[in-house]
Amino acid sequence: MLQAGRMGVKPVVRKLHISSSAYYRWCRAEKEPCHRKLQDAELTEKVRQVHADSGGIYGSPRVHPVLKREGVAIGRKRVERLMREAGIGPRRTGKGFTRRDPDADLAPDLVQRDFTASEPNRLWVTDLTMIPTGEGPLWLSAIRNAFSRRIVAWETSARADADLVLTTLEYALASREVTPGTLIHHADHSCQYTSIKLTTRLVRAKIKASMGSVGDSFDNALAENL
Secondary structure: OOOOHHHOHHHHHHHHOOOHHHHHHHHHHHHOOOHHHHHHHHHHHHHHHHHHHOOOOOOHHHHHHHHHHOOOOOOHHHHHHHHHHHOOOOOOOOOOOOOOOOOOOOOOOOOOOOOOOOOOOOEEEEEEEEEOOOOOOEEEEEEEEOOOOOEEEEEEEOOOOHHHHHHHHHHHHHHOOOOOOOOEEEEOOOOOOOOHHHHHHHHHOOOEEEEOOOOOHHHHHHHHOO
16 A cells, blocks of 8 residues: 655655545545445355356356346346456356366266166166257256166256256155165266265165266266267
């Protein structure tokens, strides 16, 4: 911060070719952030959450309507500015989207590309698929029974989050009789499948979690063609 010291403010600001009022405004702003800056910081966190929930693919045209639906009063231009200033941007993705949590504990691969089962409800494979729509990406979560090759349960959402995959699992468990300890739930390394919510539910239901390797669609081939 500019220090006037014993010389006083006026000689210093005159030397720097700025007005005294501008100097004092700057001092006040340094000591107490303006309301808009505080509001920007709060909105940026909301923008960051929507962007993360989309799997990192939403740009401002998609983030803005989501915020509006959630009751956040904000203009699209402001969303663009906040995303630009915070370095938040969309990235292109295909069907085989995988965003890992580097701190997550990964399950072993109990399947080893053998997608056969001698009985129903011994092996379920699951995956997330992004479906482009006129209102933005729609995420489809589905679980397939390896024995019958039929879909056990599915659910859609505008957000690719842990709640989506957890809801799909709950629907599957409600529609099938599963003997505890006999079922394998096989997925990729996406953060949704390593989330505390899903892994805790698998443990409670005595379902064995399984995961293939990173970036190899063959390790979850039966689910990849959902």
